[in-house]
Amino acid sequence: MTARIISGKEVSAQIYAELGGRIAAFRERHGIVPHLAVVLVGDDPSSQSYVRMKSERCLDLGLGSSVVRLGGLAPEDELLNTLDAINRDDGIHGVLVQLPLPGHIRETRVLQAVDPRKDVDCFHPVNVGRMVMGDPDVLLPCTPHGIQQMLVRSGVRVEGSHVVIVGRSNIVGKPLANILVQKRPGANATVTVCHTRTSDLGAITRTADILVAAAGSPRAITADMVAPGAVVVDVGSNRVDDPSAPRGYRFVGDVDFDAVKEVASAITPVPGGVGPMTVCMLMWNTVEAAWNRLGR
Amino acid sequence: MTARIISGKEVSAQIYAELGGRIAAFRERHGIVPHLAVVLVGDDPSSQSYVRMKSERCLDLGLGSSVVRLGGLAPEDELLNTLDAINRDDGIHGVLVQLPLPGHIRETRVLQAVDPRKDVDCFHPVNVGRMVMGDPDVLLPCTPHGIQQMLVRSGVRVEGSHVVIVGRSNIVGKPLANILVQKRPGANATVTVCHTRTSDLGAITRTADILVAAAGSPRAITADMVAPGAVVVDVGSNRVDDPSAPRGYRFVGDVDFDAVKEVASAITPVPGGVGPMTVCMLMWNTVEAAWNRLGR
Numbered sequence: 001m002t003a004r005i006i007s008g009k010e011v012s013a014q015i016y017a018e019l020g021g022r023i024a025a026f027r028e029r030h031g032i033v034p035h036l037a038v039v040l041v042g043d044d045p046s047s048q049s050y051v052r053m054k055s056e057r058c059l060d061l062g063l064g065s066s067v068v069r070l071g072g073l074a075p076e077d078e079l080l081n082t083l084d085a086i087n088r089d090d091g092i093h094g095v096l097v098q099l100p101l102p103g104h105i106r107e108t109r110v111l112q113a114v115d116p117r118k119d120v121d122c123f124h125p126v127n128v129g130r131m132v133m134g135d136p137d138v139l140l141p142c143t144p145h146g147i148q149q150m151l152v153r154s155g156v157r158v159e160g161s162h163v164v165i166v167g168r169s170n171i172v173g174k175p176l177a178n179i180l181v182q183k184r185p186g187a188n189a190t191v192t193v194c195h196t197r198t199s200d201l202g203a204i205t206r207t208a209d210i211l212v213a214a215a216g217s218p219r220a221i222t223a224d225m226v227a228p229g230a231v232v233v234d235v236g237s238n239r240v241d242d243p244s245a246p247r248g249y250r251f252v253g254d255v256d257f258d259a260v261k262e263v264a265s266a267i268t269p270v271p272g273g274v275g276p277m278t279v280c281m282l283m284w285n286t287v288e289a290a291w292n293r294l295g296r
Numbered sequence: 297m298t299a300r301i302i303s304g305k306e307v308s309a310q311i312y313a314e315l316g317g318r319i320a321a322f323r324e325r326h327g328i329v330p331h332l333a334v335v336l337v338g339d340d341p342s343s344q345s346y347v348r349m350k351s352e353r354c355l356d357l358g359l360g361s362s363v364v365r366l367g368g369l370a371p372e373d374e375l376l377n378t379l380d381a382i383n384r385d386d387g388i389h390g391v392l393v394q395l396p397l398p399g400h401i402r403e404t405r406v407l408q409a410v411d412p413r414k415d416v417d418c419f420h421p422v423n424v425g426r427m428v429m430g431d432p433d434v435l436l437p438c439t440p441h442g443i444q445q446m447l448v449r450s451g452v453r454v455e456g457s458h459v460v461i462v463g464r465s466n467i468v469g470k471p472l473a474n475i476l477v478q479k480r481p482g483a484n485a486t487v488t489v490c491h492t493r494t495s496d497l498g499a500i501t502r503t504a505d506i507l508v509a510a511a512g513s514p515r516a517i518t519a520d521m522v523a524p525g526a527v528v529v530d531v532g533s534n535r536v537d538d539p540s541a542p543r544g545y546r547f548v549g550d551v552d553f554d555a556v557k558e559v560a561s562a563i564t565p566v567p568g569g570v571g572p573m574t575v576c577m578l579m580w581n582t583v584e585a586a587w588n589r590l591g592r
Contacts, residue, residue: 124425125421125422125424125428125429125431126421126425127421127425128421128424128425128428128429129420129421129422129423129424129425129426129428130421130425132424132425132466132470132471132474133404133421133466133470134466135421159493160493160494161495162494162495168478168479170428170429170430174428174429174474174477175428178428178470181464181470181489182464183464183491183492183493188491188493189493190489190490190491190493190494190495190500191488191489192486192487192488192489193473193487193488194486195479195484195486196479197455197456197479197486198458199457199458204458204486207500207503
């Protein structure tokens with residue numbers, strides 16, 4: 001039996017519909033719309049495309065958005081000054097710095113310079129700490145939160161399940177583990193984190209009820225690593241050469257989709273899986289940050 | 297074959313000896329000794345005994361210590377004002393608030409009122425976040441750090457091992473998982489966190505190379521839950537009635553020690569295991585906080 005496809009497009013469409021109502025209510029209550037500022041340093045093509053996608057989504061939803069661009073050689077202080085001005089601007093409710101940053105800029109220092117109340121990425125350590133400690137009022141990081149929403153809204157039972165996460169990045173693996181282990185509906189899972197140093201990865205992934213691949217390695221998760229009936233979430237987005245594709249490349253996930261879908265009970269595709277959820281939860285956080293700031 | 301006993305008394309004695317040298321060097325360099333302030337609210341007998349133990353240990357090592365006591369009915373603001381004064385006092389390098397606090401005081405608010413640079417417990421969310429994100433300069437929380445030190449200094453290989461932690465408290469389970477998963481010597485483990493909502497706990501604990509019991513449940517880990525040759529760390533300290541004991545009770549761990557020691561390759565006892573390590577790492581953090589503050 002072939003796995004059910006969990007579509008991030010469909011789940012995010014459902015959330016966008018709810019968000020429309022929340023934005024209308026916010027405008028009604030406060031006379032303005034929530035506003036997101038994105039700071040982009042340099043001209044990396046992928047980063048530019050991500051930033052464009054975020055702005056367009058704001059436009060679609062009727063949210064305000066600004067993009068502040070700094071040159072790739074801008075000194076760290078210039079970026080910190082920019083963030084300081086955004087932090088003090090009452091018209092801006094959410095802010096994010098598009099990563100990665102050029103090598104001469106210290107990422108840790110920049111992430112700590114974002115006002116925690118406007119930190120819609122949940123990259124400021126004080127928010128990471130609050131998330132880990134189970135503070136219910138923190139804005140959750142977009143990709144892990146999107147994965148949780150996808151699972152819950154697709155009827156996958158997370159509570160009591162064994163979730164195995166492959167990958168320990170600060171953006172996906174670590175925060176997802178910390179979110180899903182909390183004693184809370186939609187979480188309350190037994191969680192295992194695997195990574196490059198894991199011995200016998202397959203032996204561990206085969207114990208997963210829910211397997212999350214976030215290793216950044218194309219098709220690393222093969223069918224023999226998946227227990228029959230498991231739910232598989234593919235966070236990977238790896239560019240691979242493909243002469244038959246219009247641009248000479250395409251994106252594949254961390255999961256060998258065609259083979260794994262014959263073993264799993266449900267699976268997220270790439271593209272159209274986790275990807276759309278990330279931007280969706282960013283929009284969600286922007287609206288929440290505005291409500292938190294101006295009152296309900 | 298009976299398991300080797302990993303003694304927290306012995307490992308902490310080794311660390312105390314090193315710490316003696318670091319304290320002497322600090323005094324040489326700065327003309328003062330590191331100073332720890334402990335704030336105690338109310339008169340809970342266990343808390344009083346823990347606070348006394350910490351002060352005595354400071355005295356033994358030649359560290360400065362103060363204990364500030366507030367009545368059990370002291371308003372939250374009084375505690376916050378006390379912390380504010382301690383934060384501003386340049387003669388104090390480390391501070392902790394003895395937990396638990398009386399019910400009318402919001403613990404989250406209090407933990408956030410400690411100056412992060414003096415936060416020797418690593419309970420402030422900004423420090424928890426830095427720890428999770430892998431910041432090498434953060435002072436690690438005492439019990440998890442003590443467990444890591446015990447393992448490493450006893451020659452237990454943590455890297456590449458599968459560590460299963462039973463319990464997800466903010467003091468032990470969650471921070472220990474986040475410390476041991478980091479890509480770093482003495483860590484780099486595959487980590488699983490189990491808890492009350494885990495289905496078939498034994499099936500998971502039996503996959504552990506290193507099993508950490510931090511569930512707060514007397515003798516919950518039985519011999520059939522442990523793989524032959526596993527290393528078992530017992531964080532539990534549960535008071536149980538014992539008419540034959542001088543005070544009518546004694547403390548037992550979360551592990552059924554007598555049976556598990558016949559299966560495990562190494563095991564920490566209760567008492568004399570993790571317990572002494574916690575106070576030891578608190579002393580370590582006090583000295584580190586002073587070095588961080590005044591310079592090396």
